[in-house]
Amino acid sequence: MSYDVVVVGGGPAGATAALDLAKAGRRVALIDRAGRIKPCGGAIPPRMIRDFDIPDSQIVARIRTARMISPTGRKVDIPIENGYVGMVDREQFDEFLRDRAAKGGAQRFTGTFLRIERDETGPEVIYRDKDSGEERRLRTRFVIGADGAKSVVGRAEIPGAHDIPFVIAYHEIVEAPAKTADYDPERCDVIYDGRISPDFYGWVFPHGKTASIGMGTGIDGVDLKKCTADLRAQAGLVDAPTIRREGAPIPLEPLKKWDNGRDVVLAGDAAGVVAPSSGEGIYYAMLGGRLAAKACESALKTGKAGDLAQARYWFMKDNKTTFRALRSMQDAYYKNDERRERFVSLCHDKDVQRLTFEAYMNKKLVNAQVMAHLKIGVKNVAHLMGIVKPTWT
Structure with a gap:
């Protein structure tokens, strides 16, 4: 079977792109590796909940206050007026998005992307099937690379993709205690302290029954686990049972080019659309996935590969000033x-x-x-x- 679009990567960007294209009546394949959970505080704004139809079942906590903590331990509590910040757990949230894309008409495959090959009829996406270990081929007209900050698709196809700056994020998911003097299930703590992160910040974000405790840095040699342990001690969460630990690169600057002018366009972390300063990425990933799908839809209709460049143009038009x-x-x-x-x-x-x-x-x-x-x-x-x-x- 041939496809109109093959989407590589089933995180928020890829799953959103696959769903939008499937709803538009396109033949879509979604390839994702099983078991990978991105380290993420999990905060999503009300606009994302509205724009992408996120159900209440995925909101594991509602944050009413943001606490900023200085290097000397001073605290500033900022109330979130007229609303809340929703929190999701990426382990459940990403699978929900992939499942929703499949139910919407995308064909889902589990495996590892290997490469793109081309002949006179167009590109083929080659991946290694998780269950059989065999190489499989999917013929397509266009490819959306949504496979993360160190995108294999991007590095093979897009000039400059090797040069994207990033921080390494690390967090630990722990069992959340009841409200204490140091922990509030309706408050996000953001820690600006060089002992926790010399160039970024640390966080304690409630996830309902669990909490995310982590930090990020772009400086080599920083002991992420020790910094996180120090943060747990500061937050009074040393004895909280640890459920899982995760680390991954987080890009901090959009790529100058998202497409190869031929048949590939990037989305999400692969395109570098994580907000500087805050490291917020889920909303921007889903928006990038939607715009990549829209650009592919345009190219499918017009037959012009140059339409793929519209994804970056649309994104930067609305978000360049903020970034x-x-x-x-x-x-x-x-x-x-x-x-x-x-x-x-x-x-x-x-x-x-x-x-x-x-x-x-x-x-x-x-x-x-x-x-x-x-x-x-x-x-x-x-x-x-x-x-x-x-x-x-």
């Missing part, structure tokens, strides 16, 4: 603990809190409140230049 702002914030404040201390202090500001969460919840920078933006800009410069000292209430 640049977040990159600037990371470059400014994640350099050392003095800067981190000032950043957490800045989070006390009500304008910062309001605009930050409005932007997060709705996935766009808020442009209407001009005076608030100006005030934040002035305060930001003052904190960076040391004109004001970190203050705490």
Whole structure:
């Protein structure tokens, strides 16, 4: 059987692309390796829940407060007004998305992608079947590479895919305790402390009956397990039984090119669409998968392979400004603990809190409140230049 599109990778990006194409009436194959669980805090904004029809059954916790913790242990609690941040567990969530794609009409295969071969009739995707160990071939017109930060598809097909910057994320899923002085099942803790992460941050994110405790870094030689153990001690979770441990690279910059101009387009982590500063990726992965599917649909209709480039164009048109702002914030404040201390202090500001969460919840920078933006800009410069000292209430 030949396919219109073969999707390599069954995470949020690949499963979304496969479902959208199947719903459009296309013949779609979805190839995914079994058993891989990406380390992820699991936070999803309300817009993602709305845009991608995420059912309540997948929301394992509802977060009402975000706590920022500075290197000196100062805490800033930011209430999430008029809503909540949903939490998912990737072990169940990714399988739900793959199963939904299959029920929607995509044909699902379990195995490891090997390569793409081409002849005069077009490309074939070769993968190793998990059960038999044999090589299998799927003929197709287009391929969506959604196989992660170190995408095998991307590195073989897309110039520059080898050069994408990333951090290594590591977390431990533990049995969550009841609410304690240090742990709240309705609060996400984000720890800006060089002892936990010298260039990124650590987190404690509730997942209902479990919790994700982890950190990320782009610096070689950092002992991720020791840093996470230190974070568990700080959060009072040393004795919480550990369920599983996971680590993986997380990209921090979109690739300059997502397609090969011929028959391949990337989506999700393979395309580098994880937000700087926050490391948020699930929403952007699903959006990237949707846009890759839309670009393939256009190319199938017009016969023009150049339409594949529309996926990146559409994504960057709506998100480039947000990504640049977040990159600037990371470059400014994640350099050392003095800067981190000032950043957490800045989070006390009500304008910062309001605009930050409005932007997060709705996935766009808020442009209407001009005076608030100006005030934040002035305060930001003052904190960076040391004109004001970190203050705490």
